[in-house]
Amino acid sequence: MMSNKTATVADRLTTAAKAKQQMLERFRARPKADDPEMLAKQAERMAIAEARDARNAERRAAKEAEAERLAAEKAAEAERRRIQAAEExxxxxxxxxxxxxxxxxQKAxxxxxxxxxxxxxR
Structure with missing residues (x-):
């Protein structure tokens, strides 16, 4: 690529026009939204997203179950301590x-x- 110091205004304008033309060609060459390949990719992305959401829901449910189990254990431990304190x-x-x-x-x-x-x- 030429350096800007040696390029003239016309050269820079030509280079910019070529770059714009290449970007336009790339844009036009991309597949359309209703292209079967694009639809397949979109369906694949949706399936991946749904699987990820399902895994996240499972993890969330497991965390909630673990939290409930820990809360039940703490409550049982607190009840055991309360009973022990009452007995003591x-x-x-x-x-x-x-x-x-x-x-x-002793006096009696x-x-x-x-x-x-x-x-x-007596």
């Missing part, structure tokens, strides 16, 4: 009741021994 609280309450009642039981046992000893002396 009940056990602690029972231990506290026993600890509170222990001095009274001591009083019973004292009474038995006094009864033996």
């Amino acid at each position: 609280a009940a056990a602690a309450e029972e231990a506290a009741k026993h600890a509170a009642a222990l001095p009274a039981l 046992a001591r009083d019973a021994r004292y009474a038995a000893r006094q009864a033996r002396r």
Whole structure:
């Protein structure tokens, strides 16, 4: 290709006209929209797009199912922890009741021994 510095205005105009003519010829040479080959390519593209959409829908459904499963697991774990905490609280309450009642039981046992000893002396 010639350099613009050496080309004249007429040469540049001729080159531009040739380029436009080549672009026009390429445009006219392309297949029409109702060409069977173009219709086949369009159908193939549509089939590929539909398959891609189906795969995306399957992935989305799998992700939603996984999210639901994880949510169910978290809920079950939370319920298990709640039950365990309730059992521990009940056990602690029972231990506290026993600890509170222990001095009274010990006093009653001591009083019973004292009474038995006094009864033996009499």
